[in-house]
Amino acid sequence: MDLRLAIKQKAQSLGFTFAGIVPAVPSKRLGAYFDWIHKEYHGKMGYLARPDRQERRQDLNVILQGVQSIICVGLDYATHSIPQEIATDPSRGRISNYAWGVDYHDVMTPRLKELGDWLETQIGDYDIDHRVYVDTGAILERDHAESAGLGFTGKNSMLIRPRSGSYFFLGELLTTAVLPYDSPNLMPSCGSCTRCLTACPTNAFPNPYVLDARKCISYLTIELKDWIPWELRPLMGNWIYGCDVCQDVCPFNRFTQPTKEPDFYAKNWDYAAPPLLELLTVTADSFRERYKNSPIYRLRRNRFVRNVCVAVGNWGSIEALGSLIPLLEDDSPVVRGHAAWAVGKIGEKRGKTAVLEAIKKEADSTTLAEFQRVMTTFFNK
Ligand code: SF4
Numbered sequence: 001m002d003l004r005l006a007i008k009q010k011a012q013s014l015g016f017t018f019a020g021i022v023p024a025v026p027s028k029r030l031g032a033y034f035d036w037i038h039k040e041y042h043g044k045m046g047y048l049a050r051p052d053r054q055e056r057r058q059d060l061n062v063i064l065q066g067v068q069s070i071i072c073v074g075l076d077y078a079t080h081s082i083p084q085e086i087a088t089d090p091s092r093g094r095i096s097n098y099a100w101g102v103d104y105h106d107v108m109t110p111r112l113k114e115l116g117d118w119l120e121t122q123i124g125d126y127d128i129d130h131r132v133y134v135d136t137g138a139i140l141e142r143d144h145a146e147s148a149g150l151g152f153t154g155k156n157s158m159l160i161r162p163r164s165g166s167y168f169f170l171g172e173l174l175t176t177a178v179l180p181y182d183s184p185n186l187m188p189s190c191g192s193c194t195r196c197l198t199a200c201p202t203n204a205f206p207n208p209y210v211l212d213a214r215k216c217i218s219y220l221t222i223e224l225k226d227w228i229p230w231e232l233r234p235l236m237g238n239w240i241y242g243c244d245v246c247q248d249v250c251p252f253n254r255f256t257q258p259t260k261e262p263d264f265y266a267k268n269w270d271y272a273a274p275p276l277l278e279l280l281t282v283t284a285d286s287f288r289e290r291y292k293n294s295p296i297y298r299l300r301r302n303r304f305v306r307n308v309c310v311a312v313g314n315w316g317s318i319e320a321l322g323s324l325i326p327l328l329e330d331d332s333p334v335v336r337g338h339a340a341w342a343v344g345k346i347g348e349k350r351g352k353t354a355v356l357e358a359i360k361k362e363a364d365s366t367t368l369a370e371f372q373r374v375m376t377t378f379f380n381k
């Protein structure tokens with residue numbers, strides 16, 4: 001059988017939804033990427049701007065000496081849609097669909113390794129070298145997948161497959177083997193549609209196809225390690241891990257079929273959109289127990305509770321004060337500060353008294369400044 005087809009069949013037999021093969025040449029959008037870094041749209045993801053990472057993007061040989069080919073694979077993750085009344089319930093935290101199940105790295109990485117081992121046997125060369133990437137390397141993976149004819153780049157900067165949408169993970173097998181390649185297909189485009197650009201809650205697209213990560217809820221809830229900018233907190237609604245808005249509104253996602261991967265389904269809707277109150281009392285141990293197999297585990301407890309505090313502030317219910325006030329004495333300064341913001345947003349006398357008490361005890365200067373800002377902003381003091 002034709003090797004190109006055999007590789008695709010093997011990828012599908014391993015559970016991947018699709019695969020494409022391209023020569024290992026640098027992305028044609030490298031210039032736009034460096035411009036994006038230059039404008040500092042990457043925010044505090046300093047690793048993206050590191051000289052060694054930039055070098056790897058320009059020359060894939062730095063990642064794998066003698067690399068010739070990239071096999072790009074995709075795996076659908078969209079499950080059944082969350083019921084609207086649950087998604088819009090402000091007393092629940094929203095989690096991006098991709099994180100409802102087990103960690104995709106754990107699902108995809110062994111399969112890509114198996115694909116690499118199989119490739120060696122197929123071409124009868126055990127000296128070929130390969131390297132596997134799942135969202136961890138310095139690779140502009142969407143561009144390579146686009147070059148392989150697997151989709152087109154939408155104005156929301158996602159790779160879109162015309163007949164199935166954008167809810168999929170990408171992974172790559174870099175190999176020193178020379179392979180038969182795919183070529184870009186004739187693709188549709190966004191045309192005059194601007195739905196994603198206008199639907200974004202934080203206005204994170206300065207231009208079509210350009211994402212200012214510093215404003216994106218996915219960055220704020222996952223990548224950003226410390227303080228979420230005040231002006232963005234009210235815009236985050238009840239998202240506590242990622243955000244799906246610019247994909248949910250995309251007309252190409254009307255064609256999405258639920259994934260066949262059972263591991264990506266939420267155990268129940270309380271997992272996809274958990275009640276916020278129970279998350280405010282999460283400890284390091286209970287967080288580990290709850291999320292140890294999930295991509296959410298990477299956040300660790302403090303960043304997660306920080307996000308929950310913002311969602312609770314946006315909910316604004318006095319029901320939450322009883323669980324928020326103890327967090328003003330949390331071990332994490334970031335949790336203390338965001339809890340104070342949520343207390344201020346709720347705005348009850350009991351909350352004001354609690355923040356005033358917390359000010360007397362606060363030793364960390366940044367957190368103290370947060371507390372004082374809460375007093376002046378929400379309690380006129
Ligand atoms: S993920 Fe959400 S916040 Fe980020 S760009 Fe898309 S709609 Fe905006």
Ligand code: SF4
Pocket residue numbers: 154155156157189190193194195196197246249250251252
């Ligand atoms: S919502 Fe419209 S503009 Fe945005 S990616 Fe989808 S088709 Fe393109």
